[in-house]
């Protein structure tokens with residue numbers, strides 16, 4: 073193979089090279105960005121559950137609650153959210169019989185209604201520190217997490233709005249609590265985003281006349297592939313229960329998120345095939361323009377395979393350049409799309425604020441697309457661009473072998 | 485059979501669809517001989533040259549070059565054969581525009597296993613012989629017609645051919661430049677004993693050769 077000649081052809085016909093390289097680059101960039109963004113959507117949707125370390129959330133909703141979208145005027149004080157009624161100890165016993173569950177955590181979610189509005193209060197299980205809303209512990213902005221009874225952590229924005237500072241006291245359900253910490257809710261964590269966090273026992277004691285109650289259970293699976301199967305089992309074993317997982321977010325969203333990753337792979341491959349088709353067409357067009365040159369090579373004793381090696385060298389170089397440029401452009405596009413925030417609507421059962429709250433924005437949280445750069449995708453893109461080069465050389469070779477050296481004799 | 489003939493064409497015919505362009509031509513060239521082929525435009529000179537040089541296959545007849553019968557050879561075999569034994573000079577030079585003078589001269593050597601330094605050395609040696617020493621790095625576009633043809637002659641010699649085929653080598657040049665090119669070819673024949681078959685339609689140029697063969701309507705005149 074002759075590197076001088078390959079390089080000179082590539083460099084000298086700058087326009088030709090640019091068109092070929094750009095063509096491959098556009099195809100590869102489409103492939104990379106479609107797949108990267110589709111992956112990011114899938115990831116964005118799994119974020120709310122991932123952030124609390126749970127695969128499944130189990131709740132019991134009040135039967136008539138679905139139409140209770142207006143606030144009863146008489147509501148005052150501490151009460152249970154419509155979607156989070158008490159899960160009985162029998163419910164818990166039944167849950168424990170289901171196999172495939174790796175870890176289980178509980179919480180008690182309460183609403184307190186006052187004159188001017190409401191508070192959401194989350195009693196968290198301090199004994200399961202890597203599952204459920206206790207995960208907010210990692211997002212402390214100031215102070216510490218409650219260690220004993222009578223201590224509370226406030227969500228930062230809530231605290232600011234109510235002008236509560238660290239070490240202040242706050243009244244909850246008629247009891248006073250010391251504010252020992254402030255925290256900031258991480259993006260995409262609406263499933264755990266309350267105004268106030270208390271130790272579970274303190275929250276339980278706010279519910280007058282009862283003890284030891286919980287109203288949400290968080291489950292972590294041994295094998296994530298079993299989520300659907302276990303969801304089905306739970307619904308069968310416990311009647312009147314709500315079982316949610318990441319899929320519940322997926323169902324609420326339209327557009328890109330409903331496009332499965334397989335489908336986007338197909339779409340991107342079709343885009344790629346279109347780009348490749350055009351590029352191969354252009355390359356063969358270039359070759360026809362070069363038929364005189366090919367004739368000269370053959371006349372001076374180059375065999376078809378000598379010429380084929382030359383063409384392969386040229387296309388290889390161009391497809392590597394196109395591939396690398398395409399990967400760079402694809403990731404740049406994905407990176408820029410990563411600045412976009414996509415709206416993620418929270419399913420009703422998982423929305424911690426009252427559905428009738430004026431603050432409607434709390435139900436639709438935006439998440440910045442978590443675009444990541446996967447080595448697998450990059451490798452696939454490079455392989456595909458080389459494949460395009462191979463395909464082009466194959467068709468060019470077929471065309472080239474039909475060119476006759478004698479034709480140059482009659483050309484001026 | 486071998487009485488000093490390096491090239492033998494026997495009863496050669498070439499048909500393009502119904503049109504018979506070369507009709508039953510027999511022609512021999514001796515080793516070291518300079519033969520010119522003359523005739524009116526369209527009489528079949530170029531076609532005959534392409535048959536004799538293994539660029540194209542005859543419809544009928546037989547070609548023997550350097551004791552090898554190339555009649556039944558495949559396209560790939562013909563390419564290897566040309567690489568080894570044949571040099572070409574064309575009317576329109578046929579240089580590769582992206583390659584420098586020396587790279588054009590080395591073009592027939594590219595598929596041969598040898599180092600780039602060796603190729604370059606051989607090319608420069610030939611270019612110097614053509615008095616093109618100072619222009620080895622120039623692209624064809626920067627060369628005059630006469631200079632291009634000198635590069636082309638050097639290329640024809642790069643592989644140490646047994647025979648050089650030239651199709652109107654001065655056809656694109658003014659008469660003074662053409663004469664200079666003819667002088668080079670003539671010297672090549674006289675001093676290096678190069679065997680040559682040259683097509684021309686100028687009787688004056690044909691006289692430079694040892695022997696002149698005339699063609700008319702696809703046939704060789706006796």
Ligand SMILES: Nc1ncnc2c1ncn2[C@@H]1O[C@H](COP(=O)(O)OP(=O)(O)OP(=O)(O)O)[C@@H](O)[C@H]1O
Nearest residue numbers: 482500503505524525526527528529530531532685
């Ligand atoms: N590929 C082809 N298909 C059909 N006819 C052809 C083909 N090549 C050549 N011819 C015809 O064959 C005849 C001889 O052509 P050729 O090129 O051999 O003539 P020539 O003697 O070299 O002419 P000139 O002096 O003009 O170069 C011409 O009539 C030409 O039109």
Ligand SMILES: [Mg+2]
Nearest residue numbers: 529530531651
């Ligand atoms: Mg001719």
